[in-house]
Amino acid sequence: MYEILGFFVTTWTDPWLIFLVAVGTFAGIYIGAIPGLSVTMATSILISFTFKWDVNEALALISGVFFGGVYGGSRTAILLNIPGAPSAIATAIEGYPLAKRGEAGEAIGLTTVMSVFGGFIGIIALALFAPVISEFALMFQSRDYFLLGIIGILLVGTLSGESFAKGAFAGALGVLIGMVGLDPMTAEGRFTFGSIHLLGGIPYVAAMIGFFGVAEALVQLNTLNTAAIKQKIDRIIPRFSDVKKYFWLAIRASGIGTIIGALPGTGGDIAALLAYDDAKRSTKNPERPFGTGNREGLVAPEAANNAAVGGAHIPMLTLGIPGDAVTAVIIGALFIHGLKPGPLLLVDSPHLFWFIVGTLALANVFLLVFGLTGIRLFTKIVECPKAVLIPLIIVLGAVGTYAIQNNPVDVYWMLLFGVVGYFMKTYGFEVAPVILGVILGPMMDSNYRRAMLRSRGDFSDFIWGFLSNPISLVLTIGLLLMLISQTPIWSILRKKLFQIRE
Amino acid sequence: MKPQTPHRRPGELVFALLIVVFSVGALWQSYSISGFSGKTTPGVFPMIASGVMVISGVVVLMSATQLPAPPEGAPGFLAEILTLRHMVVIGLVLAYVLLMPLIGFVASSAVFLFCSFQFLWRKNPLLMLALTGVTLVIIYVVFREVFQVVLPQGILLQG
Numbered sequence: 001m002y003e004i005l006g007f008f009v010t011t012w013t014d015p016w017l018i019f020l021v022a023v024g025t026f027a028g029i030y031i032g033a034i035p036g037l038s039v040t041m042a043t044s045i046l047i048s049f050t051f052k053w054d055v056n057e058a059l060a061l062i063s064g065v066f067f068g069g070v071y072g073g074s075r076t077a078i079l080l081n082i083p084g085a086p087s088a089i090a091t092a093i094e095g096y097p098l099a100k101r102g103e104a105g106e107a108i109g110l111t112t113v114m115s116v117f118g119g120f121i122g123i124i125a126l127a128l129f130a131p132v133i134s135e136f137a138l139m140f141q142s143r144d145y146f147l148l149g150i151i152g153i154l155l156v157g158t159l160s161g162e163s164f165a166k167g168a169f170a171g172a173l174g175v176l177i178g179m180v181g182l183d184p185m186t187a188e189g190r191f192t193f194g195s196i197h198l199l200g201g202i203p204y205v206a207a208m209i210g211f212f213g214v215a216e217a218l219v220q221l222n223t224l225n226t227a228a229i230k231q232k233i234d235r236i237i238p239r240f241s242d243v244k245k246y247f248w249l250a251i252r253a254s255g256i257g258t259i260i261g262a263l264p265g266t267g268g269d270i271a272a273l274l275a276y277d278d279a280k281r282s283t284k285n286p287e288r289p290f291g292t293g294n295r296e297g298l299v300a301p302e303a304a305n306n307a308a309v310g311g312a313h314i315p316m317l318t319l320g321i322p323g324d325a326v327t328a329v330i331i332g333a334l335f336i337h338g339l340k341p342g343p344l345l346l347v348d349s350p351h352l353f354w355f356i357v358g359t360l361a362l363a364n365v366f367l368l369v370f371g372l373t374g375i376r377l378f379t380k381i382v383e384c385p386k387a388v389l390i391p392l393i394i395v396l397g398a399v400g401t402y403a404i405q406n407n408p409v410d411v412y413w414m415l416l417f418g419v420v421g422y423f424m425k426t427y428g429f430e431v432a433p434v435i436l437g438v439i440l441g442p443m444m445d446s447n448y449r450r451a452m453l454r455s456r457g458d459f460s461d462f463i464w465g466f467l468s469n470p471i472s473l474v475l476t477i478g479l480l481l482m483l484i485s486q487t488p489i490w491s492i493l494r495k496k497l498f499q500i501r502e
Numbered sequence: 503m504k505p506q507t508p509h510r511r512p513g514e515l516v517f518a519l520l521i522v523v524f525s526v527g528a529l530w531q532s533y534s535i536s537g538f539s540g541k542t543t544p545g546v547f548p549m550i551a552s553g554v555m556v557i558s559g560v561v562v563l564m565s566a567t568q569l570p571a572p573p574e575g576a577p578g579f580l581a582e583i584l585t586l587r588h589m590v591v592i593g594l595v596l597a598y599v600l601l602m603p604l605i606g607f608v609a610s611s612a613v614f615l616f617c618s619f620q621f622l623w624r625k626n627p628l629l630m631l632a633l634t635g636v637t638l639v640i641i642y643v644v645f646r647e648v649f650q651v652v653l654p655q656g657i658l659l660q661g
Contacts, residue, residue, distance in 0.1 A: 049649040165561035169521065172554035176528055179551065183544035190535055190544055214595070221587050224622060387622035388633070394595055394618075395611050395641065398602065403651040408603040411654075415599055419592060426583055427517050437551075445547040452542045459541065 007354035010056065011362050017060045021359060024064020025366040030381055031065065032072025035082045037389065039069030040325045040432075041216055044208035047333040048400030055337040055352070060359050062333060066326055067363040070268050070305055071115045071371060075378065078107045087268035087308075090276035090301035097293035105375070109238040110295065111302040112371030114250050118303030119364040121254035122261065122310025126317075127357050129262075130346070134318040137343035143451035143465055145319075147475040149444035152264035152321045153436045154482055162428035164486040170429050174437020175444065177202055184442065185449060197409045204332055204438045206401045206413040211431040212325070213397040214418025217390045219425055224386050236372055242295070249279060249296055250303040257304030261311025267324025268305035268312075275304030306367075310360060317341050317353060320443065325432040328439050336404075510569040513579040518563040525555035587622075594618050606656030612638055 011017045031042045042065055050058035073085030078095030091111065098107040140148075153174070157167020180191045181201025192198040253275040260271035279300035280290050288294050312323030320342035322328035334341050339352065346353050401414040421431045455461035466476045484490055529552040535545030572578075580586075598614040616634040620627060645651045 049645065049651055052650065163562070163565065165558040165565070169525075169555055169558035169562060172551045172558065175551040176532075176548060176555065179548045186544050188535070188544045190548060191531055218588060218591065221585075221591060221622075224587070385623065387619060388637075390591070390622065391615050391618035392637065394598070395615060398599060398611075399607065399641070399645060399651060399653060402602075402607075402654050406652055406654075408599070408654065411599045411602065415592075415595055418595075422588075423517055423583075427511060427514050441547075441551070448547060449542040457541045462541075 004350070004354050007351040008358040008361075010351075010355050011060055011359045017056065017359075018362065020057055020060040021064045021362045022366050024061040025068040025363045026064075026370050028065035028068020028070075029072035029075070029367075029370055030068075030378070032069035032085050033075045033378065034381070034384060034389065035076055035080075035220075037393070038085060038212065038216060039066060040208075040212045040329055041393065042069060043326055043329045043333075044205065044212050045396050045400040047329065047336060048205050048209070048403045051333075051336045051404065055334075055339065056355060058333060058337065059356060062330060063356065063359045064363045064366065066330070067119060067306070067309055067360065067367055068370070069326075070309055071112070071119075071302075071367055074111045074115065074302055075108060078104055078111070079379065085269075087272045087301075087305040089269070090272045091298060093276070093291055094294050094297035097291070098295075098298065101293060103293070105236045106238060107298060108375065109236040109372060110242060110246075111298060112236075112368065113238050113243055114246065114253075114299045114303045115306040115371065116364055116368045117250050118254040118257055118305070118307035119309060119367065120361070121251070121303075122258045122307035123357060123360050123364065124310070125258045125262070125307075126310040126313050126360070130314050130318050130353065133314060134343045134346040137318050138347075140319070140343065140471060141451065141465075141469065142447040142454065143462075144469075144472050144475055145447040146444050146451060147466075147472065147479055148264060148319060148321050149440040149447070151475065151479055151482065152315075153433050153440060154479075155264060155266055156325070156436050157430060157433040158482070158486065166429045167433055170424065170431065171433035171437045174207075174434035174439075175441035176437075177207060177434070178204070178438040178441030179445065185446060197407075202413055202438075203401075203404055203410050204435070205336075205404050206410045207417050207438050208329055208332065208435055209397040209401050210414040210417025211421040211434055212329075213393055214414060215421025215425055215431060217393045217397075218418060218422035220386055220390055224390075236375060246295065246299045249282075250299055252282070253279065253300040253303040254307035257307030258311035260304070261308030261323055262314040264315045264319070264321045264323060267326070268308040271308040271311075272301035272305040275300040306364075313356065313360070317345055317356065318343060322436060322439065325435060328432070328436050331439055509572050509576070510566060511583070512572050512577070512581075513583050514566050514569075515563075518559070518566040522556065522559040522563050525552055525559045528552035529556050590621055591618065594621070602654050602656070604656050607653040608638065608642065609656065610654075611641070 011021060028039065028042070031037045032039055043062055046062055046065060050061060069085065070087055073083055073088035074091045074095065077083040077088040077092035078099050081092055081096035083089045083092045095107050095111070098104065153171035154168065157171045158164045180198055182188070182199055183190055189199060256275045256278060257268070257271040260266050260274060261268065276297055279296045283296045286294050286296060290297050308324070312327045315321045315323050316327040316331055320331065320340070322331050331341055339345070339349070397414060398411050401410045402408065404410060424431055451465065452462055455465060466472045529549065532545055532548035532552045535548060536543035537545065594614060594617055598610055601610040601613065612634055615637055616630055619630045619633055623630065642653075646653060
């Protein structure tokens with residue numbers, strides 16, 4: 001217990017680490033807030049810059065950016081009606097009408113306190129449940145990881161994209177990109193076309209920066225000249241009575257956020273929308289109708305999306321399956337530092353787990369500090385024109401991609417992925433499943449082959465394994481349900497069940 | 503969770519067709535890794551992945567054909583998707599990444615930043631030049647000194 005506490009306070013006692021978390025959180029708030037910059041983009045680029053650092057320092061900075069970024073989107077949502085991040089869409093619905101009434105400061109104060117509150121709930125859930133899940137996950141076999149990988153990619157693809165087929169395509173494309181290079185089991189080349197540049201594979205950081213950075217920059221070219229509307233801000237510190245009033249709602253929303261965040265493949269954006277929807281249904285006598293500056297509708301999504309940060313760390317650290325796009329990128333960071341997230345992480349390096357928990361908690365404290373201050377500076381920075389931002393993103397992306405291997409070829413990959421990603425986004429494909437595929441593809445490949453080898457190549461024995469083991473069976477049923485829900489059979493079934501109930 | 507567009511976007515059909523062609527090519531390449539010689543050969547998983555791509559690509563193509571064509575007079579592919587602005591920026595980035603190994607990070611970034619600021623913002627060139635200078639100095643100091651990143655060096659120009 002004391003040992004754990006020791007690991008937990010590592011960040012809290014080292015001035016340099018405290019400084020890094022503070023800088024990360026501060027930067028994250030602005031990155032999340034500036035439309036056109038996203039947390040995923042920033043973390044992808046940060047990984048490439050920090051990979052030579054000590055792992056603790058890199059994680060301190062990245063965790064800060066993650067936490068700050070998820071929150072930061074709410075500020076632009078309230079002030080400009082532009083959600084700085086997808087997780088702030090619901091915030092904009094209620095926050096902007098509040099700002100128009102001249103209550104922007106109060107709205108920002110309330111969202112800050114509730115975000116921090118949600119953040120802590122998520123972190124507590126991470127600290128309590130991750131060790132349990134990780135112990136349970138030690139029983140997982142190769143085929144279970146194979147299944148988890150598929151489920152994770154499909155969840156990201158289907159919940160956020162336009163259609164199931166587009167999500168599945170994006171995920172499979174990512175897996176394919178992850179396959180390029182020498183096969184780790186037989187050292188045979190795959191898709192190398194005789195080129196030495198392809199033997200080592202396509203670096204996933206190039207794919208991340210291309211798909212999340214350059215592609216997004218190209219999308220932003222479409223809205224180059226959107227003018228921002230300024231709002232006046234007065235009181236920021238929220239009234240204690242308000243905080244007390246929305247306390248239970250925030251707890252509920254945080255619970256939703258943590259659970260949604262913990263599901264592989266779903267993150268803050270979906271958590272926020274679900275919590276908003278829940279608040280809409282559970283609020284009996286709203287002060288103002290929803291959509292016109294209702295406070296419940298502001299508190300719920302904000303508490304939920306920050307709670308999802310802690311939640312998203314649970315599957316990432318215990319199973320090695322990222323909970324959302326940002327954790328997919330963070331998994332990449334852990335790989336680069338030679339760490340292997342999964343059930344053994346808590347056994348082999350508990351210090352790292354508790355370090356992450358401690359760092360997230362510290363980032364949350366800084367969020368409260370920075371969230372309630374510096375609004376005036378903030379409104380200045382957010383007005384940074386996109387004509388300046390877009391070239392900057394590209395330069396930072398290029399430096400970052402180059403820094404990983406000092407290889408100019410990686411930068412060409414970045415550009416190619418950027419252009420492909422732009423077209424994919426334009427035609428309604430999500431790019432997050434691609435990155436999940438790149439990260440999880442090699443893991444799924446080796447687990448599939450291990451499971452098949454264990455069945456001695458006997459196909460019926462391999463299939464039997466999915467049905468005879470309780471854990472595999474649950475996962476298989478989950479996957480099958482997901483697939484069935486995308487086919488016409490589902491709607492027929494639902495109609496029948498519905499009739500029976502009537 | 504974006505709303506479904508009632509009409510096909512310009513170029514959507516071509517894009518869907520391209521991804522099907524790419525997927526079939528990928529499937530063929532995956533098959534040529536180790537064929538059907540075993541269940542745990544290196545080629546199996548790439549075949550599964552590209553197989554999923556072919557199937558989902560065909561579904562995407564089919565649903566694209568079922569959507570009504572873009573309405574008359576709607577902006578076309580070059581006006582909405584790949585605008586002149588996009589082409590110029592992509593061209594600038596291409597020139598940037600090709601120039602970088604030749605003239606190094608600082609010089610190539612300076613050219614790229616100046617050209618793209620000027621193209622996207624269209625303000626006084628002197629102001630843009632100053633902005634380029636300030637940006638470069640910040641990037642250089644932050645990344646070279648704080649992050650200690652190795653910045654690309656050129657063959658013709660160092661650093």
